[in-house]
Amino acid sequence: MTADPVELRRDLAATLDVTDPAWRAAVEAVPRELFLGDSLFRPSGSRWEPVHRERTGADAWLRLVYQDATWVTQVDGVSAADAPGPLGGRPTSSSTLPSLIVRMLELAGLRQGEKVLEIGTGTGYSTAILCHRLGERHVYSVEYDPRLAAVAADRIHAVGYFPTLVTGDGLAGHREAADYDAIIATCAVRHIPPAWLHQVRSGGTITTTISGWMLASGLIRLTVHDDGTATGRFAEDRIGYMLARPHERPPRPTFFQREGETRPTRFDPGILDDWTGQFVAQLAAPSAEFMTTSDGVILVDVATGSQAWTERVGDGWHAHQHGPLRLWNAVEDALAAWRDAGSPGQSDFGMAVDADGTQRVWAGSPDGPSWSLPV
Numbered sequence: 001m002t003a004d005p006v007e008l009r010r011d012l013a014a015t016l017d018v019t020d021p022a023w024r025a026a027v028e029a030v031p032r033e034l035f036l037g038d039s040l041f042r043p044s045g046s047r048w049e050p051v052h053r054e055r056t057g058a059d060a061w062l063r064l065v066y067q068d069a070t071w072v073t074q075v076d077g078v079s080a081a082d083a084p085g086p087l088g089g090r091p092t093s094s095s096t097l098p099s100l101i102v103r104m105l106e107l108a109g110l111r112q113g114e115k116v117l118e119i120g121t122g123t124g125y126s127t128a129i130l131c132h133r134l135g136e137r138h139v140y141s142v143e144y145d146p147r148l149a150a151v152a153a154d155r156i157h158a159v160g161y162f163p164t165l166v167t168g169d170g171l172a173g174h175r176e177a178a179d180y181d182a183i184i185a186t187c188a189v190r191h192i193p194p195a196w197l198h199q200v201r202s203g204g205t206i207t208t209t210i211s212g213w214m215l216a217s218g219l220i221r222l223t224v225h226d227d228g229t230a231t232g233r234f235a236e237d238r239i240g241y242m243l244a245r246p247h248e249r250p251p252r253p254t255f256f257q258r259e260g261e262t263r264p265t266r267f268d269p270g271i272l273d274d275w276t277g278q279f280v281a282q283l284a285a286p287s288a289e290f291m292t293t294s295d296g297v298i299l300v301d302v303a304t305g306s307q308a309w310t311e312r313v314g315d316g317w318h319a320h321q322h323g324p325l326r327l328w329n330a331v332e333d334a335l336a337a338w339r340d341a342g343s344p345g346q347s348d349f350g351m352a353v354d355a356d357g358t359q360r361v362w363a364g365s366p367d368g369p370s371w372s373l374p375v
Contacts (some may be wrong), residue, residue, distance in 0.1 A: 005033055007279035008066035015068060016102050022104045026132040033065045033153050035125040036095055039065075039080035041072040048075045049087040068156050070097045073123060073180040074148070091242060093148055094143035095123045096186060100239055104184065105129070107221050107235055114138060117199065119170035119208075120244070124152030126186055131161035131220040140177050142170040144245055171246055173199045180204060188217055188241040189360050190286070191373040192230065200224045209241045210234075210351070210361070210373070213249045213302065214282040214290035216275070217241070218346055218361075222353070229355055236347040238275050249289060250302050260307070260322035266332050269297045269310045269317060276346050277335065283371035284362055293296030299327045337369035344368075 013027040041048040053061040065071075073080055075197040076089035105126075109117060116134060121127050123141035130139045141163060143149035149167040154165065166174050173183070178199035187213035196206055204224050211217035217240040222232035243249075271277045272290065281290070287303040296310030296317060306323030308331075319328040338344070341364040351361050362370035 003062040005031060005062055005066070005239075008062055012066050012098060013067060016099055018102055018106055020106060022133050023129070026129045027098055027102065029129045029132050029206055030125065030159065032095070032098070032125055033062060034158060035123040035128070035152075036065050036071060036073065037081065037151075037155075039073075039083075040095075041075060041083070041091070042078045042085075045074075045088055047088050048072060048083075048091070048155075049086045050080045050083040052081075057266070067224060068097050068099050070100070071095045074145075075138075080223040090248075092245070093122055093145065095125055095241065096241070098125075101126045101129060103237060103239075104186075104207060104219065105133070107186050107219065108182050108205060110134060113207045114341075115177070115179075117142070117174055117180045117183045118186065119173075119183065119196075120144075120186035121149060121152045121165060122186060123148075124156040127152065127163060127165075128156055128161055131156070131163050136161045136163045136229050137358060138176055140166065140180070141167045142168055142174055144168070144170055146305045169246065171195065171244055173273040175199060182207065185244075186241060187244040188247070189244050190247045192222070192353055194357065197224060197228055197230060197353060202226045202270065205232075206230065209239065211240060212282040212286055212374075213352070214278060214285075215240065215289060216290075218279055218349060220351055221349065227355055230353040231350065233348075233350045234346050236345065238346070261319040261326075262318050262320050264313075265310060265317040265319045265328070267335055270337060272297055272331075276343075276349075278348075279346070280334050280338045280363070281331045282329070282331045283373075285325075287325055299331070301325055301327060334369070334371065338363055341368050 003277045009028050038053040072091040072094045074093035075087045115138050120142040121141040127141045146167050173195040179201040181204050183196050183206045184210035187211040192225035204225050206222045209217050209219050218234040219237045220232050220234045222230040224230045288299045288301045291298040299308040304324050306325035308321045310317050310319050344364045353359050359373040360370045362368050
């Protein structure tokens with residue numbers, strides 16, 4: 001049977017778990033196929049394989065587009081349309097799965113008539129969703145990549161929406177139109193940029209994903225107060241966005257498995273398979289990358305070159321540590337504090353941006369164990 005994009009949009013919208021039916025109506029109205037263009041990447045082992053509409057067939061392509069899935073559209077700055085074949089590297093742009101977009105917009109608590117700044121236009125799909133729900137004159141969107149910004153603008157205009165689109169560093173916001181009722185980031189950040197706090201009205205909100213170089217993450221909605229501070233709790237959602245490009249990891253130091261100091265571990269390294277456990281580890285070692293091996297885990301601090309790795313010894317585990325930082329000590333201390341607090345889940349974590357600019361994430365309660373974010 002021939003695929004009907006209108007029917008596919010209705011089917012997709014019907015699967016969304018939303019409390020505000022206006023978001024479902026937006027998904028029904030916005031043609032996702034236009035924003036994905038004619039090419040995308042799909043994972044193929046450790047590489048990204050370009051997939052093209054002309055080779056897939058129109059019907060199969062539409063069914064692919066309307067899956068509730070994230071489709072990568074750019075890898076290390078190369079678009080799927082321009083890729084000569086499968087690529088290695090990091091995704092640098094994608095069309096996020098519609099259910100996550102809608103979930104994030106609902107979490108932000110947006111209401112009709114509110115002025116919103118979106119950080120990360122990307123393909124433009126989420127921008128169009130915002131325009132349908134709030135009205136184009138209330139939507140401002142910033143994209144870092146000039147080429148992505150130009151393509152997204154063409155597609156948003158083709159659908160019939162004309163919001164304010166800006167090419168530049170989204171971490172600087174868009175001061176010219178401040179104050180905003182809300183800022184929503186479709187990229188992750190290591191900390192809340194000061195410009196966002198300055199450009200949101202008192203009582204307004206910032207909805208974003210706090211992440212880091214271990215790629216652990218937490219979705220949070222912060223409320224900005226009269227004195228410029230902000231507070232909020234994390235949602236329970238296990239989601240991740242790509243880091244904003246200025247917050248991306250620098251090149252990793254070469255890992256050398258030196259002898260280092262060795263001791264038995266207090267925790268099985270498998271605890272870092274837990275979503276919240278890895279988030280806690282990242283809070284404790286914010287400039288470290290995380291890798292897994294058949295023998296356990298490896299932590300490499302990109303700032304100092306410090307290293308930690310684990311290996312099984314008999315029925316237990318040993319940790320080796322080398323360099324100026326004792327990464328595994330820091331991670332285990334944080335995990336122990338988290339366990340002592342009752343191993344609270346993601347929605348029991350909160351965050352505060354203090355008057356002096358300090359940003360800290362706490363577990364269980366504001367008086368519980370806390371960790372400062374790198375700013």
